[in-house]
Each structure stands twice: as structure tokens, then as C-alpha cells.
Amino acid sequence: MTQYxxxxxxxxxxxxxxxxxxSPARSGDYxxxxxxxxxxxxxxxxxxxxxxxxxxxxxxxxxxxxxVLATTRETDFAVSVTDLVPNAENRPLYLLAHLAIASxxxxxxxxxxxxxxxxxxxxxxxxxxxxAYATIxxxxxxxxxxxxxxxxxxxxLEGLWRAYLRRNPTGRTDKxxxxxxxxxxxVRRAFTHLEQRGxxxxxxxxxxGTYATNVLYRLxxxxxxxxxxxxxxxxxxxxxxPHHDAPLPSEAPKLPDATDHGMLPDSALAT
Amino acid sequence: MFFGExxxxxxxxxxxxxxxxxxxxxxxxxxxxxxxxxxWEGYRLAxxxxxxxxxxxxxxGARTAVRQEAVVERVAESAALQVPGRAGAxxxxxxxxxxxxxxxxxxxxxxxxxxxGSVTGDGFVVREFPFQILKDVPDEAxxxxxxxxxxxxxxxxxxxxxxxxxEQIAAEAKLxxxxxxxxxxxxxxxxRTAHVQxxxxxxxxxxxxxxxxxxxxxxxxxxxxxxxLKEAQEHVEERSRAETQLKAQVAQLLEVxxxxxxxxxxxxxxxxxxxxxxxxxxxxxxxxRVVPEFRRQQDRQIxxxxxxxxxxxxxxxxxxxxxxxxIEDSKRPLEAFVRGVLGPIRPRVMYLSDYFEAxxxxxxxxxxxxxAVGASDDWExxxxxxxxxxxxxxxxxGLLSAVPEEGVRLSRLLExxxxxxxxxxxxxxxxxxxxxxxxxxxxxxxxxxxxxxxxAVVVVDDGTELDDPDFGGSDFLLLPAVGxxxxxxxxxxxxxxxxxxxxxxxxxxxxxxxxxx
Numbered sequence: 001m002t003q004y005x006x007x008x009x010x011x012x013x014x015x016x017x018x019x020x021x022x023s024p025a026r027s028g029d030y031x032x033x034x035x036x037x038x039x040x041x042x043x044x045x046x047x048x049x050x051x052x053x054x055x056x057x058x059x060x061x062x063x064x065x066x067x068v069l070a071t072t073r074e075t076d077f078a079v080s081v082t083d084l085v086p087n088a089e090n091r092p093l094y095l096l097a098h099l100a101i102a103s104x105x106x107x108x109x110x111x112x113x114x115x116x117x118x119x120x121x122x123x124x125x126x127x128x129x130x131x132a133y134a135t136i137x138x139x140x141x142x143x144x145x146x147x148x149x150x151x152x153x154x155x156x157l158e159g160l161w162r163a164y165l166r167r168n169p170t171g172r173t174d175k176x177x178x179x180x181x182x183x184x185x186x187v188r189r190a191f192t193h194l195e196q197r198g199x200x201x202x203x204x205x206x207x208x209g210t211y212a213t214n215v216l217y218r219l220x221x222x223x224x225x226x227x228x229x230x231x232x233x234x235x236x237x238x239x240x241x242p243h244h245d246a247p248l249p250s251e252a253p254k255l256p257d258a259t260d261h262g263m264l265p266d267s268a269l270a271t
Numbered sequence: 272m273f274f275g276e277x278x279x280x281x282x283x284x285x286x287x288x289x290x291x292x293x294x295x296x297x298x299x300x301x302x303x304x305x306x307x308x309x310x311w312e313g314y315r316l317a318x319x320x321x322x323x324x325x326x327x328x329x330x331x332g333a334r335t336a337v338r339q340e341a342v343v344e345r346v347a348e349s350a351a352l353q354v355p356g357r358a359g360a361x362x363x364x365x366x367x368x369x370x371x372x373x374x375x376x377x378x379x380x381x382x383x384x385x386x387x388g389s390v391t392g393d394g395f396v397v398r399e400f401p402f403q404i405l406k407d408v409p410d411e412a413x414x415x416x417x418x419x420x421x422x423x424x425x426x427x428x429x430x431x432x433x434x435x436x437x438e439q440i441a442a443e444a445k446l447x448x449x450x451x452x453x454x455x456x457x458x459x460x461x462x463r464t465a466h467v468q469x470x471x472x473x474x475x476x477x478x479x480x481x482x483x484x485x486x487x488x489x490x491x492x493x494x495x496x497x498x499x500l501k502e503a504q505e506h507v508e509e510r511s512r513a514e515t516q517l518k519a520q521v522a523q524l525l526e527v528x529x530x531x532x533x534x535x536x537x538x539x540x541x542x543x544x545x546x547x548x549x550x551x552x553x554x555x556x557x558x559x560r561v562v563p564e565f566r567r568q569q570d571r572q573i574x575x576x577x578x579x580x581x582x583x584x585x586x587x588x589x590x591x592x593x594x595x596x597x598i599e600d601s602k603r604p605l606e607a608f609v610r611g612v613l614g615p616i617r618p619r620v621m622y623l624s625d626y627f628e629a630x631x632x633x634x635x636x637x638x639x640x641x642x643a644v645g646a647s648d649d650w651e652x653x654x655x656x657x658x659x660x661x662x663x664x665x666x667x668x669g670l671l672s673a674v675p676e677e678g679v680r681l682s683r684l685l686e687x688x689x690x691x692x693x694x695x696x697x698x699x700x701x702x703x704x705x706x707x708x709x710x711x712x713x714x715x716x717x718x719x720x721x722x723x724x725x726x727a728v729v730v731v732d733d734g735t736e737l738d739d740p741d742f743g744g745s746d747f748l749l750l751p752a753v754g755x756x757x758x759x760x761x762x763x764x765x766x767x768x769x770x771x772x773x774x775x776x777x778x779x780x781x782x783x784x785x786x787x788x
Contacts, residue, residue: 112583
């Protein structure tokens with residue numbers, strides 16, 4: 001095999017990774033390429049370089065999900081959020097819905113590492129999760145007698161929690177003409193986009209729509225999304241330590257915790 | 272540690288209690304309030320649950336897991352069997368609800384629990400026994416799918432836990448005996464039992480391989496793999512031989528059996544044995560793969576540094592801080608998250624059909640109140656003004672009804688039309704109407720009128736050239752004609768266009784009236 005064939009094989013590996021629904025388990029071609037990546041360091045390096053050419057990075061190879069790629073800020077191959085949600089007013093809450101879905105699907109850090117973890121998440125539960133914490137923040141603000149109204153003319157300064165609470169779970173929120181979505185609709189749209197890209201699968205219409213997650217979704221969150229958001233938050237000066245119900249890597253991985261059913265953390269219940 | 276007589280005796284009680292506990296969630300289905308609330312009294316839910324478990328068990332051999340939709344479809348079929356005459360949607364609803372109860376989606380950790388006492392070195396203790404029946408797992412491509420737990424196979428499919436190999440031999444012997452006596456229905460049952468046994472073997476091996484993929488260090492080659500591998504190999508060889516014989520026996524029986532029902536049963540049995548053989552081939556394939564896979568996993572896991580991830584608690588470290596931010600500040604971190612979640616996408620090359628799709632797509636912002644595009648009465652408001660007015664039509668009708676016996680040339684009629692039109696001001700186009708009417712009559716001989724014996728004007732082209740400033744072509748001759756009333760069914764026949772369906776048109780009439788073009 002010539003070096004040019006190797007380049008073609010490396011490029012093919014990246015192309016397969018970017019095609020929806022491809023898995024080494026279902027394609028002999030893909031399986032061979034993944035095996036080469038595992039066993040030939042030179043080939044692995046070639047694949048990394050091809051990905052780099054697209055401004056993508058190789059995260060890992062996984063027996064089920066295949067080659068896992070991550071986007072960089074520069075790449076043209078990332079999804080444009082503006083295209084997904086043209087309405088600027090809905091956009092922040094739509095983005096929030098994505099985070100809330102993930103946090104519901106992986107309530108503890110070790111779930112992100114569990115190869116067998118399949119989560120079932122419903123629109124209603126996601127909405128309840130966000131609403132519960134937003135309500136806590138509302139009470140806290142009321143107790144501290146804070147002024148939560150944003151200054152006139154700069155609605156962007158309004159707290160995200162407040163923007164969420166101003167929307168009803170279902171139906172229209174107010175009589176004015178702004179096209180506002182109810183929060184169920186926004187969460188549902190996030191699920192729809194995940195489903196279109198093959199990260200979740202609809203299992204039933206119960207609770208506003210229930211979906212099951214797959215392996216690639218978990219890997220994307222573990223390998224890239226969570227880490228990068230944490231970094232951006234840190235750059236903003238926001239750094240939250242994990243709650244006590246989230247064991248640090250040094251602690252025992254499994255603590256029998258009867259209260260943890262993915263609902264509110266203890267601190268929230270106490271408020 | 273000391274195990275006395277009582278502890279040994281109690282061990283059996285503990286294990287039987289565990290088996291009984293697994294049955295409980297199934298029996299509870301028929302007592303659930305949901306059954307009454309939703310009006311599902313007619314269904315035997317526990318039995319449907321067994322159907323679901325059977326289906327998953329029989330399907331997980333070939334692939335490691337089964338899609339939930341497939342299970343739901345199958346259970347819905349059984350539901351339709353139990354309560355005929357309901358809507359298909361109801362069967363599916365029952366089935367979906369039931370499957371989710373078996374997965375136990377209501378509990379976050381998905382476990383059923385039952386408290387069971389046991390005797391240990393420290394005396395009598397009551398422990399919680401957690402178990403699952405159907406379980407969400409990623410399939411070989413990482414998509415969510417269902418598998419059935421060992422507990423469920425053991426208790427609910429097989430009823431008792433016995434040594435696999437010996438039971439298989441018994442099942443096969445029984446099968447042969449039954450076949451000899453041609454009790455095919457029972458033979459099918461026995462074959463199915465043997466089938467399930469093979470699946471259990473496959474699943475056991477599969478589990479070992481999965482475990483190996485996760486952590487090769489947890490497997491001791493000599494103790495965990497070498498022995499069982501040898502055993503499985505022997506099993507496969509023996510069973511393949513036995514099943515090939517059985518297949519031959521079934522084929523013989525098929526040759527001599529003439530009764531239709533028995534033949535069908537035999538064919539079903541044949542298919543089942545064929546499936547068993549396929550499964551054995553798969554087992555052999557797995558056996559061949561185990562050793563290389565073990566080495567490969569050893570290479571992968573022991574010699575490659577494990578990937579290190581930042582451990583993030585999504586809720587407390589990301590979701591809650593984000594909610595506290597202002598809309599503006601939250602934008603960048605949230606966008607970073609969503610970009611990561613959705614990952615890279617392959618840009619689409621636009622094809623013509625994509626443009627069509629893009630143009631016809633309903634915009635996402637469906638929540639904007641849509642303005643009604645058109646009320647139903649809109650169509651009545653718009654009309655096309657007629658090209659020719661009523662006076663022109665009336666005048667032309669008069670002209671045509673006055674065609675003299677010897678006929679008249681189109682050129683002459685055009686002259687008269689223009690004369691008449693002058694009185695109506697410039698730009699009058701009655702000539703056009705006349706020309707169109709003439710051309711129409713030339714192409715469509717008024718056969719229907721003529722056949723009824725009425726008078727009609729026919730247009731004939733005798734080759735004379737038309738000399739006219741506005742129109743060209745032939746100077747047609749217009750002639751009045753009267754037809755002879757034809758035979759009875761003529762109306763029906765003439766409703767059709769003669770030119771389009773000459774085989775149905777009365778040939779004679781047609782020829783008579785055809786202009787000599």
C-alpha cells in the first residue's frame with residue numbers, strides 16, 4: 001500500500017465519522033479503518049492530521065460509535081445555532097434546553113463514563129428541572145429584595161432564569177405580538193434537532209415526548225461539550241464546584257444515595 | 272467463617288425467593304391502577320409481558336439488542352389476539368406502556384427491588400435484592416435498544432435454573448422421540464426449548480466478550496475463558512450434528528405427510544431448526560473470534576494510555592451557574608456547549624431536489640400567527656373577463672344558421688364580420704371569433720347533432736387558399752348538413768371522440784361525415 005492509499009484511507013475514516021448513522025459494527029470498511037487507527041500509530045496520526053485540515057480534532061475511537069470528532073471554534077463544519085433557531089429571543093432558552101437535556105440524561109459525572117448508560121429523558125422532566133432551579137433563584141432574589149427587572153433598553157441583562165420563568169410550559173405567554181415559544185416547544189425543538197442528527201431516538205409521546213440517548217451523544221458531551229463550556233464559564237469568572245453528591249475522581253465512584261433520583265440536589269431541597 | 276446446616280438450608284430459600292421476586296412485577300401489572308383507569312380490563316397484561324420477554328430473548332442471539340419499536344409491534348399483535356376489535360393505536364399504546372413497565376422507566380435507576388432474607392456468617396439479615404427485566408443498552412452501533420436480563424431469562428423464560436448442557440440433551444432426545452411419533456406440535460415446543468438453550472449459550476459468551484472489551488484485566492484467561500470455551504465448542508459440534516439429523520428427519524416426514532395442517536407445522540419446525548443451525552454457525556464464529564479479540568483488547572487497554580476526561584457534574588457545574596447568568600453572558604458558554612453536543616456536520620451539496628425541499632419547507636417559526644392566505648370566497652371574487660361578448664356570439668350564431676344551401680366561403684363571412692364590426696368601433700375582433708369557430712368545426716365535425724338528425728354547419732377544405740390580411744391557410748367552405756338519425760345506441764357511442772377511439776366509433780357514420788381533407 002502506498003502512502004497515498006494511506007491518505008485516502010485516513011480521509012475516508014474522517015468522512016465516515018462525519019456521516020450520520022455509520023458504525024464500525026455495521027460496516028466492515030469502517031471496522032477495518034478503526035482497527036488500523038487502534039493498532040498503527042502512523043495511521044492514527046494521519047487521521048488526526050486530516051481532521052486538523054478541516055479544523056476538527058479527533059477525540060477517540062469507540063467500538064460502537066467509531067471515530068469521535070470534535071469541532072473547533074474556527075471550523076466551518078459546526079452547526080450554526082442561528083440557522084437552527086432563527087428567532088433571537090428564543091435562542092438563549094433553546095441553548096439552555098440542550099444543557100438541561102444533557103444534565104437530565106447524565107445526572108452524575110460517572111454516567112458520562114458508563115458505556116452501558118442509556119438515558120430516557122422526557123420534555124416534561126427537563127422543563128421541571130430547569131423550572132425548579134429557576135424558582136429557587138426567584139425566591140432567593142425576592143428574599144434579598146433584589147431588583148430583577150433588566151434596565152430599560154437592554155433586555156440582554158435580564159437573568160436567564162427569569163427569562164425562562166416568564167414563559168409558560170405550554171401555550172402562549174402573553175398578548176403582545178412577539179413570537180414567543182412556550183418552554184415545552186423549545187425543549188421539544190432541541191430534542192428534534194438531536195433526533196435529526198441521530199443522537200436520541202423517540203420512544204414515546206408520554207410526558208411531552210420521551211427520548212432515549214445513544215453512545216455518540218454521551219461521548220460528545222463528555223469529550224467536548226462539558227469541558228469547553230466549563231472553560232468558557234471559568235473565563236467569565238464563574239467557577240462552581242461540584243455539589244457533594246458529585247463525587248470527585250478521588251472518591252469512591254459509587255455512593256449509595258437514596259435521595260438521588262436525578263431530582264434536585266440536597267442544597268436545593270433545603271431552600 | 273462458619274456455614275452451619277441452617278445457613279445451607281436457607282440458601283435455597285433465599286434463591287427461590289429471588290426467583291419469585293422476579294415474577295412479582297409481572298403479576299403486579301394486572302393489578303395496576305393504570306389498567307383500570309385506561310379501560311384495559313380485557314387485556315391479560317402479565318401474559319403480554321411474557322410475550323415481550325420471549326420475543327426479546329429469541330431475538331438477542333443474532334444481535335445483542337432489539338429495537339423497542341419491534342418489541343412494541345410484537346406485543347401489540349398479542350394484544351390484538353387477546354382483545355379483538357379495538358383500534359390498532361390502542362394495542363400499541365398498551366404494548367408501549369407494558370414494555371416501559373418492564374424496563375421500569377418510572378424509577379431513575381430502573382431497578383425493581385425486593386427485600387429478601389438470607390443467613391450469613393453474621394446471622395439472619397434482610398437485604399434488598401435489585402433486579403431488572405428488560406434493560407436499555409446501546410446496540411452494536413451505539414443506539415438505544417433493549418435486551419433481557421439473565422434473571423428474566425432464567426425465571427421467566429426458562430422457569431427453572433438448571434445446567435444448560437444436560438437440559439439441552441434431554442430436550443433433543445425428546446424432540447427425536449416426538450418426531451418419530453409425528454406429534455409435531457409438541458416437537459415444535461421441544462425444539463423451541465432447545466433453541467432458547469442455544470441462545471443462552473450465545474448470550475453467556477457475548478457477555479464475556481463485552482466484559483473483555485470494557486476491562487480486559489477483569490478476565491482471567493485460564494479460569495474464565497479457557498474452560499467455558501472448550502465446553503461451548505463441544506456443545507456446538509454435538510448440537511450441530513444432532514440438528515442436522517433432525518432436519519433430515521423433518522424432511523423425510525414432509526415427504527410422506529399429506530395433511531395440510533401437519534405440513535405447515537412441519538415447515539415451521541424446519542424453519543426453527545434451520546434457525547438453530549444458523550445460531551450455531553454464529554456461535555462458532557464467536558468462538559473463533561474470542562482469542563484474537565482477547566489479544567486485541569489486551570493491546571488496546573493495557574498498552575494504550577486511557578483517555579483522561581474532565582469529570583463534570585452537568586447540573587451543578589454547568590446548568591445551575593448558567594441559569595444565574597444574564598441572557599447576554601450566558602450566550603457564549605451555552606453556544607460552546609451546544610456546538611460540542613451537535614458535533615461536526617457534513618456540509619450538504621445542494622441538488623435540484625434540495626432546492627425544492629428548501630423552498631417548500633415550513634419555516635421553524637411556526638409559533639408566529641399565520642395570516643390566512645386566502646378565504647374560501649376569494650375565488651368567487653376573481654373572474655376572467657370573456658374575450659368575446661354576448662353580442663358577438665349572438666351575431667355569429669345568426670350568421671351560421673343562415674348559411675345558404677350551396678355553402679359559403681370563409682373569406683365572404685370574414686368580410687361580413689368586419690362590416691358588422693365596424694359599427695362597434697375600431698378594434699372589434701368578431702373576425703377572430705369567426706375564424707376560431709370555423710377552425711373548430713373543421714377539426715370537430717358536429718357528429719352528435721348530425722346523428723340525431725339535426726341540422727348543423729360542416730366545414731370543408733377544398734384546397735382553396737385564403738387571401739386575407741389577418742388570417743392565412745385554407746379558404747374553408749361552410750355547408751349546412753342534415754344527418755340521418757342513426758341506430759339506437761348511437762348517443763352512447765358518439766359521446767366519445769371518434770378520433771381518439773376509432774375502434775369504438777361506428778365506422779360507417781364517421782366515414783360519411785369526414786370532410787374530404
